[in-house]
Amino acid sequence: MNIILLGPPGAGKGTQARILVEERDMVQLSTGDMLRAARTSGTEMGKKVAAVMDAGNLVTDEIVIGLIEEQLTSTESKGGFIFDGFPRTLAQADALSQLLERLGQTLGAVVEMRVDDDALVARITGRYTCANCGEGFHDELKKPKVEGVCDNCGGTEMKRRADDNEESLKTRLMAYYRDTSPLIGYYYAKGDLAPVNGLGEIDEVADAIRGVLKQTKAA
Numbered sequence: 320m321n322i323i324l325l326g327p328p329g330a331g332k333g334t335q336a337r338i339l340v341e342e343r344d345m346v347q348l349s350t351g352d353m354l355r356a357a358r359t360s361g362t363e364m365g366k367k368v369a370a371v372m373d374a375g376n377l378v379t380d381e382i383v384i385g386l387i388e389e390q391l392t393s394t395e396s397k398g399g400f401i402f403d404g405f406p407r408t409l410a411q412a413d414a415l416s417q418l419l420e421r422l423g424q425t426l427g428a429v430v431e432m433r434v435d436d437d438a439l440v441a442r443i444t445g446r447y448t449c450a451n452c453g454e455g456f457h458d459e460l461k462k463p464k465v466e467g468v469c470d471n472c473g474g475t476e477m478k479r480r481a482d483d484n485e486e487s488l489k490t491r492l493m494a495y496y497r498d499t500s501p502l503i504g505y506y507y508a509k510g511d512l513a514p515v516n517g518l519g520e521i522d523e524v525a526d527a528i529r530g531v532l533k534q535t536k537a538a
């Protein structure tokens with residue numbers, strides 16, 4: 320089954336995607352991760368997107384649709400794909416629907432993760448990840464058991480995203496409300512929307528997602 324994780328920055332899409340990958344043998348397609356990889360690769364495209372991302376603005380539809388198409392047509396997944404951070408505009412949603420149709424695939428559900436704005440700001444401004452395995456931590460909300468050491472892999476190098484600061488976050492939230500939130504209505508009208516409360520503990524949210532996926536047409 321293919322699913323979309325939809326929600327504002329900081330809603331926990333990446334965290335939940337990691338759990339779904341483990342449990343359901345799915346493949347996570349995160350346009351944010353793809354773009355971050357592109358910028359470190361030093362390609363022309365990478366250089367173009369770096370400044371746009373750091374400021375918190377959306378990269379062009381053309382670039383992200385191209386990235387998704389490339390991954391989707393070249394990757395096998397038994398458990399299906401999780402679209403994380405894509406689509407983010409109505410044009411991207413239309414492109415995804417056409418792409419899936421061309422590949423003979425369907426969308427099982429659009430899981431909308433609901434989190435209020437104060438919580439988003441608190442989550443994002445304190446978060447960091449293990450540079451080795453990508454496990455997520457937070458200065459107050461999720462400290463590692465031993466300071467500076469990853470609970471998951473023992474790694475000691477931690478990193479923070481350049482766009483996880485208050486200024487860029489404002490721009491990212493604005494982009495979410497302006498360009499991405501219309502997708503909630505779009506997928507509701509298609510009968511694909513499955514809202515979950517994203518405010519609880521990580522395990523509680525994962526449980527809520529398991530619950531809604533059981534009820535979807537492609538479960």
Ligand code: ADP
Pocket residue numbers: 327328329350351352354371372373375376377378379380383403404405406407408411482491
């Ligand atoms: P978050 O959901 O925490 O904001 P992501 O890692 O999904 O973070 O995305 C980081 C940045 O990458 C975005 O602010 C934007 O600049 C760019 N980006 C990611 N996905 C898309 C997309 N589908 N369309 C346009 N820009 C994107």
